[in-house]
Amino acid sequence: MRILRAADHKRMPWKNGKGETVEIAVFPERASVETFDWRISMAPVVSDGPFSVFPGVDRTLSILTGDGMMLSVEGMAPMVLGRKSMPFSFPGDAKTEAVLQAGPITDLNVMTRRGRFSHRVKRIELGGEIGGAAEAALVIVVVTGKAQLSQVELDPLDAVILDNPADSLGLRVETQEPFFVIEIFASASH
Numbered sequence: 001m002r003i004l005r006a007a008d009h010k011r012m013p014w015k016n017g018k019g020e021t022v023e024i025a026v027f028p029e030r031a032s033v034e035t036f037d038w039r040i041s042m043a044p045v046v047s048d049g050p051f052s053v054f055p056g057v058d059r060t061l062s063i064l065t066g067d068g069m070m071l072s073v074e075g076m077a078p079m080v081l082g083r084k085s086m087p088f089s090f091p092g093d094a095k096t097e098a099v100l101q102a103g104p105i106t107d108l109n110v111m112t113r114r115g116r117f118s119h120r121v122k123r124i125e126l127g128g129e130i131g132g133a134a135e136a137a138l139v140i141v142v143v144t145g146k147a148q149l150s151q152v153e154l155d156p157l158d159a160v161i162l163d164n165p166a167d168s169l170g171l172r173v174e175t176q177e178p179f180f181v182i183e184i185f186a187s188a189s190h
Contacts, residue, residue, distance in 0.1 A: 002163070003159075006155060010022070018050075022041060022042050024141065025139060025161060033054075037113045039112075040109070040182060042109065045098060050095070057093065058089065058111070058112055059090060059110065060087045060121045061109055062088070063083045064083070067101045069098045071096060072097045073095075074095040075094060087122070087123060119184050120182070121180060122182075123179075125178050126177075127147065127175040127179075130172070136184055137161065137184045139159055140179060141182065142175065143180070144177045145177035150171065
């Protein structure tokens with residue numbers, strides 16, 4: 001189990017230079033936005049505009065704070081996302097535009113390099129036992145409030161990586177706030 005404290009998350013400009021992202025975790029370690037196999041980040045979105053394009057990448061977006069935004073992804077019907085919305089998956093290489101609904105938001109962004117890794121993101125309303133697929137690494141991201149995982153206390157925006165799926169058996173997240181469980185799967189050819 002690796003604990004990733006919010007204060008240690010890496011801050012960097014968006015790929016398109018129009019904002020800042022906070023990188024929670026990346027694989028391989030120290031990979032750039034051009035070379036990652038998978039990446040979990042969050043970003044404040046303070047104005048309407050285009051998303052960065054990530055060729056060969058699949059991504060899933062969730063709203064952490066704010067009143068949401070409408071995403072228009074090339075080839076898909078426009079989708080309004082809010083804090084209680086299900087995570088929204090789309091191709092990172094599709095032209096994507098965001099329109100804020102009522103002011104700035106912060107989003108959670110999970111990206112995997114197509115053909116090397118894939119992912120699934122679940123928004124969990126309240127604490128309880130967590131679990132994932134036997135072949136997946138798990139990443140838990142706390143949104144607000146405090147959470148308890150085993151003997152570890154987690155603060156808002158802290159994350160935990162469980163590289164060995166067996167480590168998640170019987171684990172409970174104790175919290176009264178929503179949190180995210182991200183499963184990351186290596187492709188058969190990887």
